[in-house]
Structures are given as structure tokens and as C-alpha cells.
Amino acid sequence: MFDPVCPSGLSPIRVGDKWAAMIIRCLEEGPRRFSELRIPLRGITAKVLTASLRTLERDGFVVRTVCPGPARHVEYALTPLGRSLLEPMNFACAWMEEHWEELLDAREAASPTG
Amino acid sequence: MFDPVCPSGLSPIRVGDKWAAMIIRCLEEGPRRFSELRIPLRGITAKVLTASLRTLERDGFVVRTVCPGPARHVEYALTPLGRSLLEPMNFACAWMEEHWEELLDAREAASPTG
């Protein structure tokens, strides 16, 4: 899913914006800091990550906690509502695992170059 | 779902493009013609419906059948692969029914105007 080669990119099922599902997966095991999130999400810019996190926060899927101090940092964590999204996400993944070959075949048959 | 007031518009889970899920619902009971599809999909323009149907066709979710004759018409029907999408769609609907109030509450709490 985090690999650019991963076929999850062709899934017709999307949760939130481009990065939302991956962010939720990153938070599945526990809270993560802003800069920690940027590592698995290779290539995401600070602005885009911020925007996606703000949307997740607005919808009540994620909570943002500022930890002040000399080395200030911010933690993001899933709320129960955000965690509940894992169910439809897993269901979508199961559908994808079962059908991605048919999907690829259909696209190849539809493309003129093969 | 087809009503502009329906809260399905705020679901974070999307299947295909803006109209894909509604088109699939329209085809659930059997084949439908182009102009038949335009009725429940209030306001959709011919170009946009065509584009969405072409994508569904390319991915193998829908088949297009031209019925020639004096009164030419075209029928669209779900393939087994397209029909299999109803499962994750129903799952997403179930999630939405269970959580849309929490979602609304979160958005209201996040909006400055209430």
C-alpha cells in the first residue's frame, strides 16, 4: 500500500483523500508524531500531510496533541471513530485481494497497447 | 443516496468517481438504458454519464450493449465483477448508518459557526 508499485492504487474504493487511508494505517498501532508519519509516506510534503491531517481531525477520526517543552512535538492518534474506519478499510482490502487480477485483466483488455 | 439532502455525500468512503456508486445501484436490479439512468441521477449531463460509464466499462464492472434497429438504444448491465462491488458498498453503507451522527457532531464541533 505504501509502495508505489502496489496495486492498491487502482482500487476503485477510496477512504478519504489520497493519503487518509495510509495515515490511518500508520496510526493503527498507536500515536505517531508528524515527522514520524512522513517517513512511511514517502514523498509527502508537509503542506499536504497537514491538510490531510486537518481533514481527519475535523471529521473526528484523529486527535492532535501538542506536547510543549524545549523539544516541542505534536502527536496524532486515532479516535474510536477513526479506528472504526479500519473495518470498512479491511473489507475493501479483502475485496481488492480477491479481485485485483480480474481488474488488471479488464484494463489490459481495454487498453489498445495490451 | 440520490437525494441531494442525503448525508451519503459526507461519507469518507467512495467507490469510483462521483457517480459510479449510484450508477451501480441503478443497475442492481437489471440492465438499464442510457436515458433511463439519467432519470434517478438528477442533473447529470450526458457527457459526465458517458465518462463514468466508460470508466466502469474499462474496469470490467459494466458491459455496454448496442441494440440496433429503427429506435436504436444502448443497454448497460453489471458484470459479475461489478456486482461483487455491492458487497464493499453495502459494508460502507452499514458503517455510514452506524456512524454518520458522530461524523456530523464532529463537523459541527469543528465549525466555528456551529
Place this chain on the structure above:
DNA sequence: CAGGATCCTACTGGATACTG
């Protein structure tokens, strides 16, 4: 009837540079 052609707007996502 079932589109295709053209034009247009708004939004999404990203590159780059800067800041408390």
C-alpha cells in the same frame, strides 16, 4: 436516442521557500 466537441471552473495535490 446516445452520445461527441468545446469551453470553463474549482478543487486536489505538489514544489519550493520561509517561520515560531
Place this chain on the structure above:
DNA sequence: CAGTATCCAGTAGGATCCTG
């Protein structure tokens, strides 16, 4: 460290008009 500010390209979606 965790963003914000600006600028920018690509795309999705739509309005309108035309056609085999």
C-alpha cells in the same frame, strides 16, 4: 520540529451546443 505561504499543473466535473 511542525508547520505556513505562494505559486503552479493536472484533473474532475459541469454547461452548452452539435450530430449520426
